[in-house]
Amino acid sequence: MFKYLTISLMFISFLILNLMCSDPVPEAELSSLTVNGVMMPRDSKNATTFRFTIDVSPASAKEIKVTYTTIDGTAISGKDYTAASGTLTIPANGVSGYIDVQVLPDSLRQPEQSFFLELSSPVHAIISGNGKVYGTIINDGTWYPVNGAGFAAPESYPGMNLVWKEDFNGKTLNSAVWTNETGGGGWGNNELQNYTSNSNNTFLSGGYLIIEARKEASGGRNYSSARIISKDKKTFTYGRIDIRAKLPKGKGIWPALWMLGNNISAIGWPACGEIDIMELLGHEPQKVYGTIHWGPQGGSSIHIGGDFSLSSGNFSDNFHVFSLKWEADQLIVLVDNVPFFTGKKAQVSGAYPFDKPFFFIMNVAVGGNWPGNPDETTVFPQRMIVDYIRVYQ
Numbered sequence: 001m002f003k004y005l006t007i008s009l010m011f012i013s014f015l016i017l018n019l020m021c022s023d024p025v026p027e028a029e030l031s032s033l034t035v036n037g038v039m040m041p042r043d044s045k046n047a048t049t050f051r052f053t054i055d056v057s058p059a060s061a062k063e064i065k066v067t068y069t070t071i072d073g074t075a076i077s078g079k080d081y082t083a084a085s086g087t088l089t090i091p092a093n094g095v096s097g098y099i100d101v102q103v104l105p106d107s108l109r110q111p112e113q114s115f116f117l118e119l120s121s122p123v124h125a126i127i128s129g130n131g132k133v134y135g136t137i138i139n140d141g142t143w144y145p146v147n148g149a150g151f152a153a154p155e156s157y158p159g160m161n162l163v164w165k166e167d168f169n170g171k172t173l174n175s176a177v178w179t180n181e182t183g184g185g186g187w188g189n190n191e192l193q194n195y196t197s198n199s200n201n202t203f204l205s206g207g208y209l210i211i212e213a214r215k216e217a218s219g220g221r222n223y224s225s226a227r228i229i230s231k232d233k234k235t236f237t238y239g240r241i242d243i244r245a246k247l248p249k250g251k252g253i254w255p256a257l258w259m260l261g262n263n264i265s266a267i268g269w270p271a272c273g274e275i276d277i278m279e280l281l282g283h284e285p286q287k288v289y290g291t292i293h294w295g296p297q298g299g300s301s302i303h304i305g306g307d308f309s310l311s312s313g314n315f316s317d318n319f320h321v322f323s324l325k326w327e328a329d330q331l332i333v334l335v336d337n338v339p340f341f342t343g344k345k346a347q348v349s350g351a352y353p354f355d356k357p358f359f360f361i362m363n364v365a366v367g368g369n370w371p372g373n374p375d376e377t378t379v380f381p382q383r384m385i386v387d388y389i390r391v392y393q
Contacts, residue, residue: 031060031125035117037133040103044143048103050081050135052117054088055096056125064090065123068099075113075137080104084117101135108141109212109381142203144210146246146385150319151336153242153390160240160392167388168209173202177234181227184219191254192367192374194219201226208385213253213364215380223374227363235262235357239393241324243277247315248382252374253282254365255384257322259358270295273353276305277333278322281371282378285314288322290333290341294353302349306333306341319387328355362386 034057038050056064069085070077077083082102090097099117119131156162166177173180180197193213195201201212201224211226218224243257256279261272274293281287291305323334331354333341345352364384367373374380 031056031058031064032128033064033066033119033122033125033131034128035119035131035133037135039134039136039138041138041140042103042108043105044108044141044145045105047082047105050101050103052099052101052133052135053096054090054098054119056090056094059093059095060090060124061092062124063092064094064125066090066119066125066127067121068117068119070101070135071116071118071132073114073116073134074111075103075115075135077115080106080113080137081115081135103135103137106139107145108139108143110139112139113137142199142205144203144205144208144383146206146208146210148319148387150246150317151244151321152319153244153321153323153337155390157240157392162390163239163393164234164236164391165388166390167207168204168386169207170204172204173209173228177230178228179231179233181229184221186368187365189365189368189370191365192221192252193223193225193365194221195227195363196224197226200224202228208387209362211255211362211364211384211386213248213366213380213382215374223366223380225364225366227361227365229359229361231260231262231264231359233359235359236391236393237355237357238326238328239391241277241326242321242388242390242392243323244319244321244387245278246317246319246385246387247278247280247285247288248282248364248384249280249285249314249316250282250374250378250380250382252367252371252378253280253382254368254371255280255282256361256363256365257386258361259324260361261353262357262359267297269293270299270301271297271351271353273356273358274301274303275324275326275331275354275358277324278335280315282382283371285316286310288315288335292331292343292348292354294348294350296350304343304347308335308338308340319385326354360389 184194213225259275264272276291293303325332329345
């Protein structure tokens with residue numbers, strides 16, 4: 001009995017010694033794992049699958065396992081993508097495997113974003129390089145998610161008919177109604193932007209018009225923006241006008257919803273008349289102004305106006321409705337159906353321009369004599385978002 005026990009112990013000792021003295025498989029003989037980065041456009045409404053492929057070279061006779069995890073970069077897990085981690089198994093003789101990461105829908109109006117996928121702790125393989133690659137999210141498009149909360153105007157008024165509305169439900173601006181005015185030069189106010197007609201500055205998204213002011217080189221200037229007009233295409237005299245909009249903010253930002261006399265090409269400004277339904281100075285984001293301008297042909301402007309301040313919050317927080325009640329003998333400017341300025345015909349000296357057709361203008365200026373210029377506190381891009389325009393007569 002003891003003889004057989006001694007032999008067994010000697011055999012076990014031999015196996016242990018053999019294992020201890022045997023060399024591990026050299027790295028040069030192990031398969032190499034190479035992970036490839038992914039760069040794909042984001043979808044605005046549905047999740048997008050980023051598939052990271054792991055190549056095996058050469059194929060291994062053994063099953064390979066490798067640990068993986070995602071790491072935040074400028075893309076944040078839970079907001080921009082769904083975090084992923086675990087162990088990938090590649091069967092024996094397999095030449096590749098893959099790991100899927102879900103990129104979440106979001107605004108396409110932002111810079112490219114990225115996160116990382118990192119491999120570690122391989123079994124029966126080695127990792128080529130550091131095993132860490134980018135997942136790059138391309139945000140290239142005009143989808144911009146909008147929170148539509150805020151004041152909404154009624155769809156009808158007693159004794160009045162809806163004669164025209166613009167809901168911005170198309171894919172592009174209706175060229176039968178709107179024209180992009182382009183150029184720089186200050187527009188008479190020493191403004192700093194260059195107005196363009198491209199989708200960087202004017203686009204429709206989900207039933208909203210968005211005018212975007214950007215800090216970028218454009219037309220020899222350091223800022224770009226947009227100004228659209230309905231001159232010679234859609235003009236009105238008298239009635240009630242409702243414009244639902246959410247406004248930008250920041251030092252040097254100057255959004256406006258306004259009107260000019262359609263005869264401006266013939267008699268010039270200020271003789272044609274100007275009706276400012278809404279102007280906001282970005283450093284006072286809780287206050288808007290309503291003003292009317294007039295004056296002799298070739299002369300100086302005369303104006304009267306008023307202002308309205310919110311009791312709490314800013315005009316960038318929610319939508320508000322900016323209105324004009326335009327009658328033969330007076331013009332009343334309102335915010336959320338609250339009148340705050342009335343200009344009467346009796347107050348207008350000289351030729352009265354406010355009894356003729358006027359056209360719409362919507363723009364976001366940057367800098368100028370009135371708002372001043374942007375500073376280090378001003379965040380770009382800034383956007384004015386318009387939900388609708390309705391005209392009742």
